[in-house]
Amino acid sequence: MTQGEVETVTWGTAEAGWRVSSVAYSRAIALLHQFGLTMAKVLESRDVVLSPTLAKPPVPLGLLRLTQELATWGHEVGAFSPYTALYNVTGQPSMSVPLSWSGEGLPIGVMFSGRFGEDALLFRLGRQLEKAQPRKDRKPKI
Numbered sequence: 001m002t003q004g005e006v007e008t009v010t011w012g013t014a015e016a017g018w019r020v021s022s023v024a025y026s027r028a029i030a031l032l033h034q035f036g037l038t039m040a041k042v043l044e045s046r047d048v049v050l051s052p053t054l055a056k057p058p059v060p061l062g063l064l065r066l067t068q069e070l071a072t073w074g075h076e077v078g079a080f081s082p083y084t085a086l087y088n089v090t091g092q093p094s095m096s097v098p099l100s101w102s103g104e105g106l107p108i109g110v111m112f113s114g115r116f117g118e119d120a121l122l123f124r125l126g127r128q129l130e131k132a133q134p135r136k137d138r139k140p141k142i
Contacts, residue, residue: 012070036090036116043092043115048125051083053096053109083111093119097129098138106140 003011020028043049056079064076087094093114098107114121130136 007066008068009066009070009073016070032089035086039086039090039092040116043113047114047121049113051111051113053083053111054080055082056080057102057104057108058106087111087113091116093117093122095122095126097126098135099129099133101138101140107138 001014006014059076059080064073064080066073068076084094093116094111096109096111099110100108102108112122112125
């Protein structure tokens, strides 16, 4: 892979990864596993965790581009989507359900996250939510 073959963010992420030692990488993986175990313990006594999907309404097209500088992209993504990363790294299943709409007519997601391996619970919950508030005919304004 060369710099000209990939987007700026992809290249910057690869460069950052090349600077990480094998020891630091192993420690990071162990820390992520600890997060997963902590989340598994938290969820033992809960069916689901409810949280926002995003920190703000949908952003304009083009705001998040893989052609941006890595630091700018990271800042924008972190400000827009701080809630999903925890579940991405710990392996808990999650779903985002558009239960509300912004004043501009864009969907606002609510995230439900469950216990590791219990994806079916989220599918059942999603079905119940769809029956209670059908969304199949709702489309965002363009």
